[in-house]
Amino acid sequence: MTMRAGAPAPHLLVVGIDGVRYDTLLAAQTPHLDLLAADGVLLPVEVHARNSTMSGPVWATVATGVYSDRHGVLGNDVHPAELREYPDFLERLRAELDDATTMVAASWFPIAGDHHCGPLFSSRGWLPDVDPETQPDVAAASDAADDDVAAYACARLGQEDVVASFVYFGEPDEFAHHKGTGAGYTASIERCDARVGRLLEAISARANSGGEAWTVVVVTDHGHVDNGGHGGDSTHERTAWMAAAGPGIGPHIGRLCHADIAVQAGKVFGLDFEGLDGVPFGHR
Numbered sequence: 001m002t003m004r005a006g007a008p009a010p011h012l013l014v015v016g017i018d019g020v021r022y023d024t025l026l027a028a029q030t031p032h033l034d035l036l037a038a039d040g041v042l043l044p045v046e047v048h049a050r051n052s053t054m055s056g057p058v059w060a061t062v063a064t065g066v067y068s069d070r071h072g073v074l075g076n077d078v079h080p081a082e083l084r085e086y087p088d089f090l091e092r093l094r095a096e097l098d099d100a101t102t103m104v105a106a107s108w109f110p111i112a113g114d115h116h117c118g119p120l121f122s123s124r125g126w127l128p129d130v131d132p133e134t135q136p137d138v139a140a141a142s143d144a145a146d147d148d149v150a151a152y153a154c155a156r157l158g159q160e161d162v163v164a165s166f167v168y169f170g171e172p173d174e175f176a177h178h179k180g181t182g183a184g185y186t187a188s189i190e191r192c193d194a195r196v197g198r199l200l201e202a203i204s205a206r207a208n209s210g211g212e213a214w215t216v217v218v219v220t221d222h223g224h225v226d227n228g229g230h231g232g233d234s235t236h237e238r239t240a241w242m243a244a245a246g247p248g249i250g251p252h253i254g255r256l257c258h259a260d261i262a263v264q265a266g267k268v269f270g271l272d273f274e275g276l277d278g279v280p281f282g283h284r
């Protein structure tokens with residue numbers, strides 16, 4: 001597409017943070033997400049009835065803009081043939097935007113690689129050297145892996161014109177599974193907020209940041225029960241959330257769904273991704 005001369009160049013960053021309960025998020029100290037919400041919107045997001053409260057199905061919906069009855073990801077183990085019919089929003093953007101550079105970086109290997117239900121993002125992407133789920137202390141390994149993901153993403157955001165990205169942090173989900181949803185879980189969410197802060201700092205420091213219009217979306221996939229665990233239909237498990245800021249995004253938006261992200265990704269660049277289950281932000 002051709003941008004009007006002088007118009008800010010659109011850019012998109014979507015950050016996924018796995019398994020962050022909405023009530024815990026609100027109680028946690030998250031200054032970077034608070035600023036994002038103040039600039040735009042923060043809303044609880046109900047995991048759609050067509051998705052289970054599992055990571056694979058919901059992240060596949062974030063990637064593709066369709067629910068599990070279409071993309072076929074029903075759990076975390078199987079990579080279904082149907083998913084290949086639905087390119088992720090980054091692949092769709094590359095197909096429409098000449099020479100667009102996109103990025104996926106993730107600490108949960110099925111997001112970006114041939115692991116279990118993955119790749120959930122057809123673009124694939126960068127993974128740390130060590131899969132935290134293979135380590136003896138998964139929570140600690142996820143903390144380290146998320147730091148590696150943040151460092152990789154910040155370096156690329158600083159050095160390249162990455163116009164659209166998906167960056168994934170998994171520590172809170174692994175912490176809750178292995179150690180429950182107490183104070184340590186809250187601290188793992190606060191560390192992810194700090195990682196979001198590093199990404200936003202890398203964006204602000206970009207050489208041409210004044211000539212760019214950034215849309216930033218931060219989203220979780222599901223909550224957790226008190227002892228850690230998800231997959232059921234309790235309110236804590238079904239209640240996810242999304243924070244977003246950027247052109248056209250503000251408190252007038254009353255409802256958001258996971259499938260909307262892929263459609264909004266197109267809208268950011270003036271594109272209409274048709275035939276998906278989501279709608280642009282503010283259209284519900």
Ligand SMILES: [Zn+2]
Nearest residue numbers: 018019055221
């Ligand atoms: Zn998850």
